[in-house]
Amino acid sequence: MHVPWRLVASWHCDACGACCREYRVRLRAYEYLKLKGTALVEERANRFYLKKIGKLCPFQKGYLCSLRDSKPVACKLYPFSILKKGDERALFEYEGEEFFVYVDDFCKNVKLKKDLKPSAEILKKIEEAIEIVLGKRVKLNLLTAKLVSETPEPRLLHRRRLMV
């Protein structure tokens, strides 16, 4: 279910990979053009998606994404959806422009609340998502799993760096 951002208390990614397994990734036009002619795209009702192999995204290695900052915008934004229309509780103003932001509570780390008071934690993450949508940012900072140790095992370092 997609809920207005004001009803979200917090969210973080722990690189579980569940969203990659659950969803089919819709591609933007320029993303489709890059992959056109390969076996990695499929068309459904005039929309283009990353083609799954079996039930898996071809870029998911174990739990992790092998594309890092090159992954499709839809993957970078997840669990956020940034829309041009929506209800008042989803309204988010960024540099004088209005967006409507929803959050998919399929992710187990989306924690909901009942009041509409903005959560400071979520505000910065939404700003980063909007900057990605506007093309002001490519690299993920807050919208991704974080290194939790200065000296992780090499295997864990690899895993944490790669995921959404």
Ligand code: SF4
């Ligand atoms: S966004 Fe959520 S579901 Fe997706 S990998 Fe991160 S924690 Fe898992």
Ligand code: SF4
């Ligand atoms: S984040 Fe990477 S592995 Fe996950 S669906 Fe997107 S491209 Fe595939």
